Amino acid sequence: xxxxxxxxxxxxxxxxxxxxxxxxxxxxxxxxxxxxxxxxxxxxxxxxxxxxxxxxxxxxxxxxxxxxxxxxxxxxxxxxxxxxxxxxxxxxxxxxxxxxxxxxxxxxxxxxxxxxxxxxxxxxxxxxxxxxxxxxxxxxxxxxxxxxxxxxxxxxxxxxxxxxxxxxxxxxxxxxxxxxxxxxxxxxxxxxxxxxxxxxxxxxxxxxxxxxxxxxxxxxxxxxxxxxxxxxxxxxxxxxxxxxxxxxxxxxxxxxxxxxxxxxxxxxxxxxxxxxxxxxxxxxxxxxxxxxxxxxxxxxxxxxxxxxxxxxxxxxxxxxxxxxxx
Amino acid sequence: xxxxxxxxxxxxxxxxxxxxxxxxxxxxxxxxxxxxxxxxxxxxxxxxxxxxxxxxxxxxxxxxxxxxxxxxxxxxxxxxxxxxxxxxxxxxxxxxxxxxxxxxxxxxxxxxxxxxxxxxxxxxxxxxxxxxxxxxxxxxxxxxxxxxxxxxxxxxxxxxxxxxxxxxxxxxxxxxxxxxxxxxxxxxxxxxxxxxxxxxxxxxxxxxxxxxxxxxxxxxxxxxxxxxxxxxxxxxxxxxxxxxxxxxxxxxxxxxxxxxxxxxxxxxxxxxxxxxxxxxxxxxxxxxx
Numbered sequence: 001x002x003x004x005x006x007x008x009x010x011x012x013x014x015x016x017x018x019x020x021x022x023x024x025x026x027x028x029x030x031x032x033x034x035x036x037x038x039x040x041x042x043x044x045x046x047x048x049x050x051x052x053x054x055x056x057x058x059x060x061x062x063x064x065x066x067x068x069x070x071x072x073x074x075x076x077x078x079x080x081x082x083x084x085x086x087x088x089x090x091x092x093x094x095x096x097x098x099x100x101x102x103x104x105x106x107x108x109x110x111x112x113x114x115x116x117x118x119x120x121x122x123x124x125x126x127x128x129x130x131x132x133x134x135x136x137x138x139x140x141x142x143x144x145x146x147x148x149x150x151x152x153x154x155x156x157x158x159x160x161x162x163x164x165x166x167x168x169x170x171x172x173x174x175x176x177x178x179x180x181x182x183x184x185x186x187x188x189x190x191x192x193x194x195x196x197x198x199x200x201x202x203x204x205x206x207x208x209x210x211x212x213x214x215x216x217x218x219x220x221x222x223x224x225x226x227x228x229x230x231x232x233x234x235x236x237x238x239x240x241x242x243x244x245x246x247x248x249x250x251x252x253x254x255x256x257x258x259x260x261x262x263x264x265x266x267x268x269x270x271x272x273x274x275x276x277x278x279x280x281x282x283x284x285x286x287x288x289x290x291x292x293x294x295x296x297x298x299x300x301x302x303x304x305x306x307x308x309x310x311x312x313x314x315x316x317x318x319x320x321x322x323x324x325x326x
Numbered sequence: 327x328x329x330x331x332x333x334x335x336x337x338x339x340x341x342x343x344x345x346x347x348x349x350x351x352x353x354x355x356x357x358x359x360x361x362x363x364x365x366x367x368x369x370x371x372x373x374x375x376x377x378x379x380x381x382x383x384x385x386x387x388x389x390x391x392x393x394x395x396x397x398x399x400x401x402x403x404x405x406x407x408x409x410x411x412x413x414x415x416x417x418x419x420x421x422x423x424x425x426x427x428x429x430x431x432x433x434x435x436x437x438x439x440x441x442x443x444x445x446x447x448x449x450x451x452x453x454x455x456x457x458x459x460x461x462x463x464x465x466x467x468x469x470x471x472x473x474x475x476x477x478x479x480x481x482x483x484x485x486x487x488x489x490x491x492x493x494x495x496x497x498x499x500x501x502x503x504x505x506x507x508x509x510x511x512x513x514x515x516x517x518x519x520x521x522x523x524x525x526x527x528x529x530x531x532x533x534x535x536x537x538x539x540x541x542x543x544x545x546x547x548x549x550x551x552x553x554x555x556x557x558x559x560x561x562x563x564x565x566x567x568x569x570x571x572x573x574x575x576x577x578x579x580x581x582x583x584x585x586x587x588x589x590x591x592x593x594x595x596x597x598x599x600x601x602x603x604x605x606x607x608x609x610x611x612x613x614x615x
Contacts, residue, residue: 127593292439299432
């Protein structure tokens with residue numbers, strides 16, 4: 001069997017399993033699956049910037065938070081649903097990404113300095129939102145929980161099953177978009193920039209323009225995950241959503257799964273979320289409730305992966321499944 | 327708001343800033359030589375603060391004296407960390423090194439959380455309540471001692487790099503990695519020494535800081551960011567730059583706390599960082615590479 005055919009069959013099986021899941025599994029499994037999809041989607045968005053174009057952002061919580069607050073604020077104050085809010089969220093994040101990208105790339109900031117700049121913007125925004133009383137300030141912004149039985153897609157109010165399918169659709173869409181991007185002209189330019197920016201420039205690639213495109217697409221995709229977050233959890237706190245630990249949580253999946261690959265973010269999110277939840281459950285069973293255990297575990301996973309599997313776990317698994325040509 | 331009040335706040339900010347400067351100096355020395363950004367720097371600072379709390383609690387050891395054992399232990403810890411974990415990563419891409427230290431930082435801050443819980447810990451010594459009055463200006467004794475220790479440690483470090491043979495060898499490594507290898511310097515060992523020296527700086531800074539503030543595990547990431555802001559404002563790799571950056575940030579934080587709202591004070595620092603990164607990315611005293 002050719003690798004393409006094998007991949008198509010496995011993908012179909014995976015798709016069917018994911019569609020059928022809410023009818024087979026209980027509410028706990030469903031919530032874990034939704035969380036996995038959320039991190040898979042957000043990781044995929046981050047991967048466009050780092051995995052494809054090689055620009056390390058450690059401040060992606062900025063886009064999650066901005067997107068979430070844009071849509072939630074509109075709903076909270078004016079009753080305008082996320083069907084409109086999502087566009088405001090995307091616009092806000094694209095604007096933020098464009099400003100950061102423009103400033104950084106125009107002034108030739110790259111590598112570690114770029115990563116620090118993204119952290120600085122996220123932290124700046126976090127503290128800023130703590131002082132915006134209109135959006136709840138440090139006390140948080142809460143959306144009224146109602147209509148739990150009906151499926152109101154436009155207002156994103158409904159059952160856990162609906163949220164699962166929304167997230168599944170988003171993840172599938174992001175996967176398809178990234179697969180297309182990776183094979184498009186932009187994808188090849190990004191990979192050239194990632195591997196050697198000077199060489200790419202020498203070949204006549206306008207690196208500034210293509211890096212900007214990567215930031216803007218990544219920010220726009222992340223904005224949508226922020227909107228989902230706001231309406232799924234119904235509460236927002238600047239201290240949580242903009243915090244640097246949120247940014248790290250987002251990037252762990254793609255790094256552990258495999259940077260720059262299409263399946264890496266999905267696989268990484270699944271592995272991390274399942275293991276972390278397993279640990280929490282085990283601790284609960286043992287009657288121990290110590291804060292920080294989950295994060296220590298995250299840290300150890302990250303340590304092991306960066307030390308021994310610098311390309312992540314997906315490339316190894318793909319070879320095992322016979323999905324790559326030798 | 328009287329001029330006296332402002333002068334008091336500026337002097338307190340300046341003294342705290344010198345301790346910040348010493349912490350950032352450790353980061354700057356490590357980056358200047360090893361070319362690795364220590365993302366776990368603030369977490370190491372909080373570990374030093376907890377170490378001072380424990381030594382005080384168990385043996386009644388004054389943090390001014392606890393400096394010695396904590397600094398020695400941190401030197402060993404830094405040396406081991408560089409030899410075991412970071413040296414194999416020297417040739418890896420930047421993001422890979424970054425991730426390694428993010429992992430170390432994540433483990434440190436949450437291990438502290440597991441061991442000590444989220445509550446604030448502090449050290450109570452009698453001179454924390456004393457102060458010197460110079461005309462209308464009051465200077466806290468503890469703050470003055472902490473700043474004095476920070477300056478003394480920085481001076482010792484400066485002398486080490488200027489005068490000692492090992493210090494000169496480390497500077498040679500920083501100037502020209504390949505050249506240093508050619509003349510027969512053991513670069514990996516010197517890197518480990520440098521990381522040890524940088525860690526010892528953090529240890530001293532941490533023991534001094536516990537005289538001024540209470541410690542909680544979540545302070546770690548905040549100090550890491552603060553150290554980044556300071557070294558980038560001052561110039562990554564520049565030793566006087568780190569001290570200058572520390573003082574600038576210390577004073578601006580204190581003034582922001584007085585003039586705007588205290589909770590917005592670090593927003594001010596991040597704005598300063600963004601401006602410096604954009605208009606003078608090498609920092610105020612840094613050299614263009």
